[in-house]
Each structure stands twice: as structure tokens, then as C-alpha cells.
Amino acid sequence: xxxxxxxxxxxxxxxxxxxxxxxxxxxxxxxxxxxxxxxxxxxxxxxxxxxxxxxxxxxxxxxxxxxxxxxxxxxxxxxxxxxxxxxxxxxxxxxxxxxxxxxxxxxxxxxxxxxxxxxxxxxxxxxxxxxxxxxxxxxxxxxxxxxxxxxxxxxxxxxxxxxxxxxxxxxxxxxxxxxxxxxxxxxxxxxxxxxxxxxxxxxxxxxxxxxxxxxxxxxxxxxxxxxxxxxxxxxxxxxxxxxxxxxxxxxxxxxxxxxxxxxxxxxxxxxxxxxxxxxxxxxxxxxxxxxxxxxxxxxxxxxxxxxxxxxxxxxxxxxxxxxxxxxxx
Amino acid sequence: xxxxxxxxxxxxxxxxxxxxxxxxxxxxxxxxxxxxxxxxxxxxxxxxxxxxxxxxxxxxxxxxxxxxxxxxxxxxxxxxxxxxxxxxxxxxxxxxxxxxxxxxxxxxxxxxxxxxxxxxxxxxxxxxxxxxxxxxxxxxxxxxxxxxxxxxxxxxxxxxxxxxxxxxxxxxxxxxxxxxxxxxxxxxxxxxxxxxxxxxxxxxxxxxxxxxxxxxxxxxxxxxxxxxxxxxxxxxxxxxxxxxxxxxxxxxxxxxxxxxxxxxxxxxxxxxxxxxxxxxxxxxxxxxxxxxxxxxxxxxxxxxxxxxxxxxxxxxxxxxxxxxxxxxxxxxxxxxxxxxxxxx
Numbered sequence: 322x323x324x325x326x327x328x329x330x331x332x333x334x335x336x337x338x339x340x341x342x343x344x345x346x347x348x349x350x351x352x353x354x355x356x357x358x359x360x361x362x363x364x365x366x367x368x369x370x371x372x373x374x375x376x377x378x379x380x381x382x383x384x385x386x387x388x389x390x391x392x393x394x395x396x397x398x399x400x401x402x403x404x405x406x407x408x409x410x411x412x413x414x415x416x417x418x419x420x421x422x423x424x425x426x427x428x429x430x431x432x433x434x435x436x437x438x439x440x441x442x443x444x445x446x447x448x449x450x451x452x453x454x455x456x457x458x459x460x461x462x463x464x465x466x467x468x469x470x471x472x473x474x475x476x477x478x479x480x481x482x483x484x485x486x487x488x489x490x491x492x493x494x495x496x497x498x499x500x501x502x503x504x505x506x507x508x509x510x511x512x513x514x515x516x517x518x519x520x521x522x523x524x525x526x527x528x529x530x531x532x533x534x535x536x537x538x539x540x541x542x543x544x545x546x547x548x549x550x551x552x553x554x555x556x557x558x559x560x561x562x563x564x565x566x567x568x569x570x571x572x573x574x575x576x577x578x579x580x581x582x583x584x585x586x587x588x589x590x591x592x593x594x595x596x597x598x599x600x601x602x603x604x605x606x607x608x609x610x611x612x613x614x615x616x617x618x619x620x621x622x623x624x625x626x627x628x629x630x631x632x633x634x635x636x637x638x639x640x641x642x643x644x645x646x647x648x649x650x
Numbered sequence: 651x652x653x654x655x656x657x658x659x660x661x662x663x664x665x666x667x668x669x670x671x672x673x674x675x676x677x678x679x680x681x682x683x684x685x686x687x688x689x690x691x692x693x694x695x696x697x698x699x700x701x702x703x704x705x706x707x708x709x710x711x712x713x714x715x716x717x718x719x720x721x722x723x724x725x726x727x728x729x730x731x732x733x734x735x736x737x738x739x740x741x742x743x744x745x746x747x748x749x750x751x752x753x754x755x756x757x758x759x760x761x762x763x764x765x766x767x768x769x770x771x772x773x774x775x776x777x778x779x780x781x782x783x784x785x786x787x788x789x790x791x792x793x794x795x796x797x798x799x800x801x802x803x804x805x806x807x808x809x810x811x812x813x814x815x816x817x818x819x820x821x822x823x824x825x826x827x828x829x830x831x832x833x834x835x836x837x838x839x840x841x842x843x844x845x846x847x848x849x850x851x852x853x854x855x856x857x858x859x860x861x862x863x864x865x866x867x868x869x870x871x872x873x874x875x876x877x878x879x880x881x882x883x884x885x886x887x888x889x890x891x892x893x894x895x896x897x898x899x900x901x902x903x904x905x906x907x908x909x910x911x912x913x914x915x916x917x918x919x920x921x922x923x924x925x926x927x928x929x930x931x932x933x934x935x936x937x938x939x940x941x942x943x944x945x946x947x948x949x950x951x952x953x954x955x956x957x958x959x960x961x962x963x964x965x966x967x968x969x970x971x972x973x974x975x976x977x978x979x980x981x982x983x984x985x986x987x988x989x990x991x992x993x994x
Contacts, residue, residue, distance in 0.1 A: 546767060548705075548762060549762050549769070549830075553782045554751040554752065554753070554754035555781070556746065556751060567773075642771075642772055643772060644771060644772075
């Protein structure tokens with residue numbers, strides 16, 4: 322087990338190196354750079370900038386150097402913990418994304434926990450009561466959940482909340498807490514606002530996960546070990562929980578690897594619609610204004626989250642399934 | 651001679667599956683008796699209702715299967731709260747009730763058809779066998795583990811302590827079957843049901859397993875219901891034989907009578923299709939003409955009449971023969987032998 326984890330951890334630096342190159346290529350891919358879009362923006366607002374001034378700025382940000390040198394400068398700074406400077410916001414990036422990153426994680430982890438807590442019991446009950454009213458109800462519910470885009474759900478719920486309850490459910494804090502320092506009250510306020518985006522973001526995943534859990538469990542319920550466990554005299558409920566549910570969970574655990582990153586990146590649109598202070602909308606803005614260091618940092622953070630998700634699912638899977646744990650030996 | 655009471659007596663058991671396409675009578679009036687410490691063999695082709703019969707006895711039928719009529723009288727000796735033995739009609743119990751669960755595994759144990767998949771692949775062998783002990787007694791888990799280790803050693807598993815920590819897929823087919831036998835025997839049941847326990851393993855291992863079953867049966871005085879389609883195995887192992895066809899008992903009797911003096915045309919045909927040491931090499935073995943009718947198209951009258959060489963037209967295809975004694979021990983359901991009609 323330990324060997325397995327160490328092996329997985331040893332691959333991490335290589336993955337990060339490759340991902341950082343990809344992230345850099347991605348942010349360099351659009352034509353032009355921050356300064357071209359900055360100049361264009363100035364031009365639309367009627368002011369202009371002189372050629373010499375542009376060159377000076379270009380040299381200041383290192384934009385006049387070859388790409389590979391830009392990359393190594395960037396990655397070198399990242400390794401020393403310096404995330405760089407946002408050209409657009411004119412602020413250090415670490416200052417910009419610190420709290421947003423924490424809120425993004427809270428939203429992502431909250432959504433993930435919500436998804437599993439709701440989907441697994443629904444999946445279990447649907448499978449053990451196949452073709453019952455409960456099963457049919459959640460089948461319909463799940464298809465609606467999968468088919469409805471999350472931003473649509475967000476808009477509908479926001480409209481309902483506003484129209485019938487007079488509530489504005491955007492953002493993650495009440496106005497008086499937005500710029501306040503962290504305190505117990507602020508955390509409570511966050512939790513009061515967090516649940517709605519969590520439900521909205523989690524709906525799609527919950528629906529998918531419940532379907533997968535139901536299908537997996539239905540397969541497991543037909544296995545001969547069920548008959549054997551019944552013949553031992555186990556009660557139906559305890560045997561279902563001990564054997565088939567446990568086995569049906571294994572394939573689900575391997576979905577964590579792609580589901581976690583999906584929550585983070587998938588939240589961009591919902592976060593924009595609901596005006597959530599997460600890094601999603603910031604990435605969108607950075608991409609539009611070609612604020613390359615900020616965009617690169619955020620893309621790299623998404624990639625790291627993806628790697629962590631995969632790592633968690635790998636370790637969980639090995640812990641749950643001895644066949645995977647012992648593969649290496 | 652004092653009369654020995656049967657351990658299990660199945661009377662006119664009927665088990666049906668209500669499907670959208672119609673009702674399948676998987677077991678259609680099966681009766682037999684099993685005495686303590688005896689081995690009863692149930693033989694028949696695939697789909698004749700052997701497995702459904704034993705699932706009915708254990709009350710582990712899958713939906714939509716259910717027992718529609720009949721009795722399954724079991725002589726329970728370990729019923730909780732009662733010192734004396736008790737006659738229980740298993741057919742009357744709820745499939746998941748406490749009483750049947752205290753009998754399952756504890757008094758009637760099962761060795762299943764597929765040893766490959768009968769263990770969960772993510773739980774250790776020790777965990778799964780110990781569970782059976784803990785379900786039926788109030789001892790601690792370390793004590794239960796000692797019982798399991800002892801039982802694993804008894805079925806011939808080398809290094810049982812290590813086997814406890816292993817997973818089923820780490821064991822060979824023979825060892826896995828031995829582990830299953832020890833799981834069935836660990837609670838010292840009075841009745842062991844073996845559902846084709848040797849079909850999935852190779853012939854040499856098969857012989858070892860059969861030997862082991864015979865030794866264990868003698869040591870523990872366990873009665874066994876042995877289900878197979880292999881008549882050779884039955885002849886070596888069983889005291890009595892039940893021959894089934896399409897959910898009905900064709901013939902029942904002591905193993906010697908069935909093998910040397912078969913009465914029913916189906917039994918005769920089955921026995922002819924076994925190769926013997928005298929069979930000429932590369933010759934065709936006699937087969938039974940035709941195939942088993944589909945479960946939805948059961949023939950009227952005797953279920954075997956369409957394939958029977960001795961069919962009496964106008965009788966066998968109209969009325970169903972009853973299972974009627976022809977000697978002290980042997981009973982047959984065939985109009986060629988007697989003319990008792992089965993009363994439903």
C-alpha cells in the first residue's frame with residue numbers, strides 16, 4: 322500500500338512539469354499579448370499611448386523575450402513561491418486569488434460531499450427497490466438533473482428566490498461581510514450562502530452518480546456471493562451494505578479523479594451567473610484581457626486540483642480494493 | 651427397530667415464477683424424505699428444478715419465485731430459546747424472518763454452485779467465514795477465529811492462519827472449494843446442501859473434494875443433499891437418489907435399486923447414456939431423443955411423454971402419473987408401472 326502511494330507521489334513532479342508547459346502554451350495560444358489588448362482598450366476609451374512607452378512596458382514584463390525564456394522565468398518564479406503580478410489588476414496574484422481560492426475549494430468540496438451524500442443513498446434504494454415508485458421517481462428526476470444545464474438551474478432558482486421570497490441569492494456573503502475579516506459570524510454567513518450554489522452545482526453530478534450507483538449495484542446484487550451470504554443467515558439489509566454496496570462503490574471511487582476537476586472548472590459559468598467570488602470568473606476575465614500570468618496561474622491551479630483528485634481516487638481505490646493494492650507485488 | 655424420524659421431509663412442494671410471459675412451474679409437486687446422517691442425491695438435466703428445490707428449502711428464492719403450496723418439514727434442533735427439538739414447516743416462514751435466518755447457515759448450510767464467485771473479492775476469507783460463526787453464536791471474535799482456523803485445517807487447507815488473511819482470488823480452485831466447505835460446516839449444521847459443488851473444478855480435485863465430503867459427513871454425522879447431473883458421482887456418494895425431470899420427481903429410491911433396477915423410462919435412458927468401461931471405443935452413446943421442453947410449454951400429462959420410448963398414447967399425454975411406491979423403498983411416477991393419477 323505504502324509502496325503504491327509512494328509510486329504515485331513520485332510521478333507528481335513530472336506531471337506538474339508537463340502540465341505547466343501545457344498551461345503556458347494555452348495562455349500563449351491566442352494572438353497578441355496583454356499589451357495589445359491593453360492598447361486596444363485604451364484606444365476604445367479614446368486615449369492613446371506612445372510607441373516608446375509600449376516598448377518600455379513590454380521590456381518590463383519580459384514580453385519581448387523568446388517564449389522559452391518567458392516560460393522558464395515564469396516557472397522559476399513559481400518554484401520560489403512567487404505567483405507573479407497581474408497586469409490587469411496591477412496587484413500581486415497571490416493577493417488576488419488567496420481568498421478566492423479558499424472559497425473555490427469550499428464550494429468544490431461542499432458540492433462533492435453533497436453529491437455523494439445524496440446520490441449514494443438514492444442509488445442504493447433505487448437498486449434494492451428496482452421498478453418501485455421510488456425508483457421511477459428518481460429515474461425521471463435524475464434524467465432532468467442530467468439534462469438541465471447548471472447555469473439554467475441557477476437562473477431559475479435565482480428568479481424563484483427573488484420573485485417569491487424577495488431574496489437576492491447571488492454571491493457568497495451578505496453585503497456587510499464581503500470585505501470583513503474572517504470571523505465566526507462570517508463563516509456562518511458563508512455557509513448560509515454556500516448551500517444554494519452547492520445544490521445547483523451538485524444536481525448534475527448527483528443525478529449521474531445516482532444512476533451509476535444504481536447500475537453498479539444492480540449488477541452486484543445478482544452475484545453468487547449474495548446467495549452465499551443469504552445462505553449464511555445474514556439479514557438482507559446488513560448483507561447488502563456489507564458486500565454489494567462496498568463492491569459497487571469501487572467504480573464510483575475512480576470517478577473522483579475526473580469529477581473533482583469537473584466541479585471546479587464547471588463552476589465557472591454558474592459562478593459568473595451567480596456572481597460568486599471564486600477563481601472561475603476571475604479566470605474568464607483574465608483570459609479576455611490576456612492577463613497571461615494570472616490566467617496561467619489559475620489554469621495551473623485547476624490542473625493541480627485535477628492531479629490531487631486523481632491521487633485521492635487512486636489511493637481510495639487501492640484502500641478499498643485489495644486486487645488493485647496487490648497488483649504491484 | 652425404532653423408527654427414525656426424517657430430518658427433512660418435503661411434501662408436494664410447488665414453486666412458481668410469475669413472469670409477464672406466464673407462470674413457470676419450476677418445482678411442481680416434489681416430495682422426498684431425508685434421514686439424519688444420510689446422503690440424498692438429486693439428479694436431473696439442467697433446468698429440471700434441482701436448484702430451485704434447494705433454494706425453496708433454504709428460502710433464498712429470487713423474486714418473483716415463490717412457494718405456492720406444499721410443506722418443508724425440518725427437524726430443528728438448535729431453535730433459540732427451546733431446549734428440545736422442534737418440527738418447523740420452512741414453507742410457512744417469511745423468507746427474511748428471524749427464525750429462518752437462525753436456521754440458514756446454522757442448521758442448514760449451502761455449498762454453492764460457483765465457488766469462483768461465492769466469496770466477495772474484497773473481503774478476506776477469514777472475515778467471511780468468521781462472520782458465519784458470529785451470526786449464530788454469542789462468542790467473541792477471537793474465539794470465533796480459532797473455530798474458523800480449526801475448521802479450515804479440518805478441510806485440508808495448509809497454513810489456515812495465513813488463509814484467513816487471504817482473498818478468494820488468491821486461492822486455487824480446489825482450495826477455494828475447501829474454504830467454501832469449511833464456511834458451510836463451521837456452524838456444525840445438521841443438513842448440508844451441496845449444489846453441484848464439483849462442476850467447476852477439474853477431475854482430480856473433484857475426487858479429492860468428494861472424498862473430503864464423505865469423510866466430513868462421517869465425522870460430523872451431517873446429512874447431505876447432493877445435487878448433480880453426474881450420475882457417476884451419485885453412485886459413489888449417495889444413499890438415496892431422487893431423479894427429477896421438469897420440476898417433478900420421476901423416481902426415488904436407494905442408490906442400488908435406482909442403478910441396478912431402474913423402473914422409470916427416464917431413469918433407464920439416463921443410465922444408458924453413461925459410458926462404461928465396456929463401452930466400445932469411438933461408438934455413439936445412447937442419447938435421449940428430443941430436448942427439454944421450454945418452461946412455458948410444459949406438455950400436458952406426464953412431462954416426459956414426448957421423449958419417452960414407452961409412451962402410452964391417450965394416457966401419458968392426458969393424465970399425470972402420481973409418485974407411487976413399487977417396493978418398500980422405491981417409488982416411481984409412470985403409468986407403465988402403475989395407474990395412480992396425481993391429484994393436484
